[in-house]
């Protein structure tokens with residue numbers, strides 16, 4: 001059996017800030033069940049992780065982690081959940097803080113985590129064939145694995161879930177973080193800075209990202225956040241594998257957060273809609289088309305476009321709910337807009353998994369006009385809850401949402417190509433036309449009912465990639 005160790009900074013159900021957590025929380029299980037791989041996951045033990053989980057953890061060991069000219073202590077714990085073993089690295093200084101990210105020393109925190117992962121591998125009786133790191137927070141584990149070789153012939157993979165975040169620090173920190181000869185700086189340096197993601201891209205045996213379209217886009221300067229030269233150079237080892245979702249967990253028929261469970265019935269969706277309208281203080285009307293946005297409130301998600309056309313769109317006979325947290329600019333704008341349109345718009349500035357699920361189950365449309373989108377899981381969850389996605393044609397959105405065509409009745413959503421607010425408004429108005437045309441609407445929902453975005457095919461692609469790099473004798 002092949003041993004694959006996932007290194008990541010978040011994972012459902014323990015700690016989540018975005019789609020990365022969904023992926024790390026579901027792909028290992030799919031690889032185990034469908035492909036027979038022994039996948040384990042290693043994470044930081046944040047304060048965020050509840051006592052309920054901590055109570056189930058088994059203490060394994062305490063060890064020193066070298067960090068430049070000093071040492072820090074780390075302990076490792078383990079628990080098994082849904083047949084997957086999870087390891088947690090604890091450290092009093094770096095991870096006993098509120099929240100997950102956003103500290104001035106995030107770079108140092110996750111370099112420490114990566115160093116601790118390399119040390120932990122030596123402590124465990126589980127020897128990975130592949131160390132598979134996810135995003136910049138885990139990136140240095142790839143570089144250190146290559147340089148320090150904790151397990152003979154261990155291969156490495158880095159998956160880019162979002163190239164915008166790279167973990168960039170002054171070059172001078174090299175001596176504070178590592179006890180390595182200076183020649184290793186060149187593999188870690190990019191544009192005069194120490195760069196965690198670049199370090200992984202330089203050292204990894206394979207590079208993956210989370211959709212085929214994004215794999216192409218990040219070779220282009222518009223999307224690459226400056227890393228295109230390296231990605232072009234390594235394009236033979238770069239592959240886009242579409243994310244899936246856990247269709248057992250995101251299932252409107254069994255989801256315990258929903259007032260009314262359903263398979264595809266319109267009546268149940270309406271009942272959920274009326275519950276949520278009451279909850280968020282909008283007029284109760286099951287027939288009213290409901291548009292939702294559930295997202296981190298950051299520029300990437302196309303919120304400037306929404307801002308631009310919100311007043312115009314809210315002249316229509318519609319309701320909208322925005323659930324999100326993030327940049328103050330957006331939080332303030334959408335909260336203020338909800339005050340201006342109390343009967344049409346509700347803004348909920350919170351991160352609430354149960355509320356998100358209720359909204360997916362209540363809405364008619366899910367709006368996601370991203371500027372860029374590596375894969376996007378929210379539109380997949382929306383489809384799973386029979387909510388029609390409206391997206392911009394970029395990255396994974398382009399690979400999963402296909403515009404509805406009235407002539408051929410093909411398609412599972414709506415889309416527009418250019419990053420332009422009026423193109424969004426035009427498509428939003430068009431969705432209303434289809435919503436009120438019962439026949440077209442039924443045809444569209446029929447297509448959505450046929451769709452499936454489980455992990456099955458993607459798990460096979462990952463397994464094939466591991467097989468390619470693991471030596472035959474392993």
Ligand code: ADP
Nearest residue numbers: 018019295296324350351352353356376377378
């Ligand atoms: P990203 O990873 O860029 O944030 P994705 O679409 O891949 O975007 O994943 C976002 C995930 O986070 C989805 O599961 C979505 O439902 C969830 N999410 C985003 N904002 C909130 C929120 N305010 N409350 C609850 N869940 C949220």
